[in-house]
Amino acid sequence: MAIEIEQPSVGLSKVAVSETHGEDSPYFAGWKAYDENPYDELTNPSGVIQMGLAENQVSFDLLEAFLETHSEASSWGKGASGFRENALFQDYHGLLSFRKAMASFMEQIRGGRAKFDPERVVLTAGATAANELLTFILADPGDALLVPTPYYPGFDRDLRWRTGVKIVPIHCDSSNNFQITPQALEAAYSEAEAMNIKVRGVLITNPSNPLGATIQRSVLEEIFDFVTRKNIHLVSDEIYSGSVFSSSEFISIAEILEARQNKNSERVHIVYSLSKDLGLPGFRVGTIYSYNDEVVTTARRMSSFTLISSQTQHLLASMLSNKEFTENYIKTNRERLRKRYNMIIEGLRSAGIECLKGNAGLFCWMNLSPLLEKPTREGELALWNSMLHEVKLNISPGSSCHCSEPGWFRVCFANMSEQTLEVALKRIHNFMEKRERDRNLKVI
Amino acid sequence: MTRPRPRTPESESETRNPTGGGATAMRLIVPLQGVVQGRGGLILGSLIPCALFYFFQLYLKRHRSPKPGSNPTSPSQSSSNLPDLQRSSSRSNLSSRGSIGPVQVSSRASSIARPNDSPYYIGLDRVSEDPYHRLDNPNGIIQLGLSENRLCFDLIEKWLSENTKDSVMGRDGGDLSISGIAPYQPSDGLVEFKVAMADFMSQVMGRAVSFDPSQMVLTAGATPALEILCFCLADPGNAFLVPTPYYPGFDRDMKWRTGVELIPVHCRSTDNFIISITALDQAFNQTRKRGIKVRGILISNPSNPVGNLLPRETLYNLLDFAREKNIHIVSDEIFAGSMYGSEEFVSMAEILDMEDIDKNRIHIVYGLSKDLALPGFRVGVIYSFNESVLVAAKKLTRFSSISAPTQRLLISMVSDTRFIQEYIETNKKRIREMHDLFVEGLKQLGIKCAQSCAGLYCWADMSGLISSYSEKGELELWDKLLNIAKINVTPGSACHCIEPGWFRCCFTTLSQEDVVIVIERIRKVAETCKISS
Numbered sequence: 020m021a022i023e024i025e026q027p028s029v030g031l032s033k034v035a036v037s038e039t040h041g042e043d044s045p046y047f048a049g050w051k052a053y054d055e056n057p058y059d060e061l062t063n064p065s066g067v068i069q070m071g072l073a074e075n076q077v078s079f080d081l082l083e084a085f086l087e088t089h090s091e092a093s094s095w096g097k098g099a100s101g102f103r104e105n106a107l108f109q110d111y112h113g114l115l116s117f118r119k120a121m122a123s124f125m126e127q128i129r130g131g132r133a134k135f136d137p138e139r140v141v142l143t144a145g146a147t148a149a150n151e152l153l154t155f156i157l158a159d160p161g162d163a164l165l166v167p168t169p170y171y172p173g174f175d176r177d178l179r180w181r182t183g184v185k186i187v188p189i190h191c192d193s194s195n196n197f198q199i200t201p202q203a204l205e206a207a208y209s210e211a212e213a214m215n216i217k218v219r220g221v222l223i224t225n226p227s228n229p230l231g232a233t234i235q236r237s238v239l240e241e242i243f244d245f246v247t248r249k250n251i252h253l254v255s256d257e258i259y260s261g262s263v264f265s266s267s268e269f270i271s272i273a274e275i276l277e278a279r280q281n282k283n284s285e286r287v288h289i290v291y292s293l294s295k296d297l298g299l300p301g302f303r304v305g306t307i308y309s310y311n312d313e314v315v316t317t318a319r320r321m322s323s324f325t326l327i328s329s330q331t332q333h334l335l336a337s338m339l340s341n342k343e344f345t346e347n348y349i350k351t352n353r354e355r356l357r358k359r360y361n362m363i364i365e366g367l368r369s370a371g372i373e374c375l376k377g378n379a380g381l382f383c384w385m386n387l388s389p390l391l392e393k394p395t396r397e398g399e400l401a402l403w404n405s406m407l408h409e410v411k412l413n414i415s416p417g418s419s420c421h422c423s424e425p426g427w428f429r430v431c432f433a434n435m436s437e438q439t440l441e442v443a444l445k446r447i448h449n450f451m452e453k454r455e456r457d458r459n460l461k462v463i
Numbered sequence: 464m465t466r467p468r469p470r471t472p473e474s475e476s477e478t479r480n481p482t483g484g485g486a487t488a489m490r491l492i493v494p495l496q497g498v499v500q501g502r503g504g505l506i507l508g509s510l511i512p513c514a515l516f517y518f519f520q521l522y523l524k525r526h527r528s529p530k531p532g533s534n535p536t537s538p539s540q541s542s543s544n545l546p547d548l549q550r551s552s553s554r555s556n557l558s559s560r561g562s563i564g565p566v567q568v569s570s571r572a573s574s575i576a577r578p579n580d581s582p583y584y585i586g587l588d589r590v591s592e593d594p595y596h597r598l599d600n601p602n603g604i605i606q607l608g609l610s611e612n613r614l615c616f617d618l619i620e621k622w623l624s625e626n627t628k629d630s631v632m633g634r635d636g637g638d639l640s641i642s643g644i645a646p647y648q649p650s651d652g653l654v655e656f657k658v659a660m661a662d663f664m665s666q667v668m669g670r671a672v673s674f675d676p677s678q679m680v681l682t683a684g685a686t687p688a689l690e691i692l693c694f695c696l697a698d699p700g701n702a703f704l705v706p707t708p709y710y711p712g713f714d715r716d717m718k719w720r721t722g723v724e725l726i727p728v729h730c731r732s733t734d735n736f737i738i739s740i741t742a743l744d745q746a747f748n749q750t751r752k753r754g755i756k757v758r759g760i761l762i763s764n765p766s767n768p769v770g771n772l773l774p775r776e777t778l779y780n781l782l783d784f785a786r787e788k789n790i791h792i793v794s795d796e797i798f799a800g801s802m803y804g805s806e807e808f809v810s811m812a813e814i815l816d817m818e819d820i821d822k823n824r825i826h827i828v829y830g831l832s833k834d835l836a837l838p839g840f841r842v843g844v845i846y847s848f849n850e851s852v853l854v855a856a857k858k859l860t861r862f863s864s865i866s867a868p869t870q871r872l873l874i875s876m877v878s879d880t881r882f883i884q885e886y887i888e889t890n891k892k893r894i895r896e897m898h899d900l901f902v903e904g905l906k907q908l909g910i911k912c913a914q915s916c917a918g919l920y921c922w923a924d925m926s927g928l929i930s931s932y933s934e935k936g937e938l939e940l941w942d943k944l945l946n947i948a949k950i951n952v953t954p955g956s957a958c959h960c961i962e963p964g965w966f967r968c969c970f971t972t973l974s975q976e977d978v979v980i981v982i983e984r985i986r987k988v989a990e991t992c993k994i995s996s
């Protein structure tokens with residue numbers, strides 16, 4: 020009888036086996052719980068309500084209406100050349116008509132206060148790819164990007180996993196509404212220096228995820244001066260720029276640059292996408308807008324790994340270059356998000372919960388620190404667990420966003436119907452009432 | 464991009480033409496060593512020639528540093544990226560007066576930003592600047608350097624006109640709304656699309672093997688599929704063995720961001736460019752001696768640029784080799800549905816079906832860019848038998864997912880088995896017709912092609928037309944073909960072919976009339992070559 024010799028199994032790379040994909044964190048664990056027991060108004064009214072996914076579902080009807088009445092968007096027109104040209108088009112420059120439409124859409128969102136050149140628009144399959152691409156381009160393995168906390172949990176994976184680049188946090192706290200200060204910037208830079216790590220840039224998200232607030236003009240000026248002094252890059256992820264509740268409150272880095280006649284602008288790169296503002300994450304549409312020629316050239320070439328389907332480019336070019344549609348969409352979307360935001364803030368307030376004052380995004384930044392047993396990360400996770408398994412709400416704990424203060428949670432409100440939001444608020448209300456009763460019982 | 468070693472004509476002729484600079488140097492050194500006798504002889508005898516050789520190299524270096532645009536083999540002045548680079552660096556120098564200089568990008572980026580120096584890319588650029596058009600630009604450059612298939616669009620267009628309104632919007636369960644395709648989808652593809660693709664692959668490969676959708680990961684094209692596999696199977700500094708000649712894009716796709724090395728394993732025309740295990744073994748050992756760890760073998764089957772198939776026995780031998788060395792095999796089967804000959808295509812998957820062996824080392828890449836002629840839609844497949852690879856690859860697809868409306872459209876198309884059957888058969892017939900026409904035309908000019916039965920191109924031996932049997936000679940001919948005959952073909956050196964004079968000519972972008980024009984243009988150049996030799 021032959022003896023089975025154990026063959027060493029064929030090895031995989033460090034990237035493949037690393038944990039840097041971060042999918043074992045609570046941020047993702049909550050999603051799993053939701054997947055296993057998803058809320059449905061009719062069929063599963065006691066299921067988990069997903070409030071951990073920043074998706075915008077409030078304006079689908081506008082998109083549908085457009086597509087119904089503009090069939091040229093989803094077809095290629097009569098005549099042979101339309102379809103085949105599109106099907107063959109794999110040029111990493113991207114369809115000019117689509118780049119023009121994106122540039123014009125970005126200008127409209129900023130109320131015409133900044134101009135965008137279609138030749139500087141680089142297309143990627145989503146902002147996820149855009150952020151990773153920029154990281155590959157701006158930093159070498161072992162270098163670092165400075166990122167203000169709290170930040171989007173996905174950055175740990177998107178900026179670090181394959182690139183080998185590190186994130187050094189710029190600590191922000193509630194004492195000044197989590198705004199970025201020059202001291203915090205300097206401290207983060209020194210921290211990196213002390214660890215012998217070369218800092219290549221600062222990456223900000225404006226409007227911020229998870230804070231749901233825009234960055235003030237003076238702060239943007241300070242950040243820009245800082246990166247200029249240190250001669251490093253600035254990446255501004257403006258993916259929520261179209262989801263600001265009032266148009267006058269968003270200042271883009273592009274405006275700061277234009278006010279300075281684009282001096283020193285070659286260090287600035289803007290990331291944008293249609294996943295949040297237009298609610299089309301399934302389409303995989305992202306862009307890098309860079310003021311640096313070398314970065315544009317390189318990003319374009321590297322985008323071969325993450326091209327947007329030419330069919331999708333064609334469809335969206337048609338939609339986004341229709342000024343009537345885009346103006347109406349931007350305005351209506353804003354109003355609806357503001358309405359939702361007010362609804363959730365009111366609902367939380369009447370349950371005794373305060374949030375950070377926000378003015379943008381698909382979520383609010385909720386303060387549950389008074390509820391913590393212990394003002395620690397463990398305390399926060401324990402509370403998060405209760406919210407998930409008792410209250411059946413999936414919300415995102417601040418620790419998964421690297422928030423330095425325990426007790427803050429990101430709560431998404433745009434990925435559900437108004438009715439579902441009411442159900443969620445009711446559950447929170449009941450939860451808070453029960454806690455109050457239990458506390459009073461203990462006192463007696 | 465990490466460039467392959469610089470291919471200036473002089474350096475190449477040193478390695479491939481023994482009458483080059485290296486031999487001249489030796490003719491100097493050897494007698495010199497004889498001159499210096501006695502005890503000091505050994506030292507001086509080595510030192511002096513070394514010093515002379517060093518100064519000689521220094522002289523050569525200073526006088527032949529390639530300036531873009533002045534290199535005779537790349538006449539293209541058009542690297543439009545170069546003026547941009549100069550402009551940007553001068554602009555930023557102005558603005559950062561007195562400071563540390565312009566803000567730097569990473570070293571990975573710096574190498575990618577440089578103008579393309581491979582004839583493969585230069586040729587593609589030239590065509591886009593001066594593209595042939597029968598009516599509008601009859602003196603333009605005819606494209607034979609891009610393996611695109613334009614022969615069967617009429618079939619797809621017909622299918623679309625009969626089927627489309629529903630597909631984009633999502634007809635399932637009567638749901639015509641965009642809310643079906645707009646939200647976040649699984650980054651590795653819709654389940655229905657995987658099911659459709661698994662069946663499509665099986666159909667395209669003659670139903671000799673079936674594919675399991677749960678072993679599939681979908682990506683935005685075969686380009687990221689390959690890169691993702693590379694990231695999963697190898698660490699920076701590791702290597703893959705690749706039989707030559709190979710698709711020039713591998714140098715970019717597999718190496719750029721992964722930091723992985725590609726080690727060529729040279730194949731010969733006497734073997735019809737089929738890989739020999741001896742050569743593979745040699746390459747493996749040499750690489751190991753250099754301290755580089757080999758993680759796998761990358762094969763393309765059907766092969767690009769030759770267009771032949773790997774015989775069953777070769778596939779078995781490759782499997783044995785991989786097992787013995789405990790490495791992976793990545794089989795790029797993207798042309799499996801573009802067969803026009805009578806031979807049967809055997810997928811790696813089919814071999815594995817028959818053997819009860821360790822399948823964890825086998826990974827297949829596929830896509831719709833060639834067989835269904837839809838490169839713009841970005842549809843690629845990683846098919847792996849390794850659970851851990853599938854888990855990691857799935858997570859990595861978040862950086863290269865296929866757009867949902869495109870998936871929706873293609874689910875319908877690709878599941879229409881009757882349509883696909885008609886498409887495959889018609890496609891086969893039309894490629895064969897074009898192939899026969901083109902190859903016959905070349906034959907009339909005395910140019911023979913390698914045996915091939917698949918792909919969208921032929922592998923033509925034009926060594927009879929080159930002035931010196933070297934890469935330099937080959938590139939001179941390529942230059943003539945590009946600038947005088949005004950056709951863009953891919954020279955073998957861009958594919959790392961060890962034998963000079965071979966050219967890949969893609970013919971599926973041509974009409975029958977175009978073929979006649981192309982052959983005529985080649986004939987004119989061929990005549991001038993014969994006259995001058």
